[in-house]
Amino acid sequence: MKIIKTTTPFFSLCFLIPLFMFQACGQNTKKENYTPVTMENKIAKPGNPYYSNTDTTKLNVSDAEWKKVLPEDVYAVMRNADTERPFTGKYWNTDEKGTYYCASCGNLLFRSGAKFSSQCGWPSFFEQENKKSVVYKNDNSHGMERIEALCGRCNGHLGHLFDDGPEPTGKRYCMNSIALDFIPDSK
16 A cells, blocks of 8 residues: 655645635724715706705795796796796607706606606606605696696796506606706616
């Protein structure tokens, strides 16, 4: 019978590999510097001090102040409840993935997954992002009974809510494109 003599380096290697693996698997005791991530505005509107994609504090701003900080066409829709002509807004026929915000104050309103093609000429959504993002009030203007949809943060006019949308909600949030800002999802 022949005995094979093992060499010392092989034996040492077999002993050291498990020890190395134990050290490499989370045994680091050094503390790493941690910097918290802060949400920043995704859209910059330097002339509008009320615009924020992160602040959800309810705003109480006078119409005179809004007139100073909003472009004239945005002011007309959002503060005077004007309506843009159908099939003219920038988002009525868009299917890009992303998030819609209030054009006046930056409040998060809708995700593109809730957008659908209603063929009405305005961007339509079947649900809002959260319970506070859109609020409602009765609108009896123009001899009609409708529900006006307003931004939950600044009370700016967005459009109207109807009960003829798709499942699962059966709702159609018919919005003015000019009342919305859009941020595409990063790829």
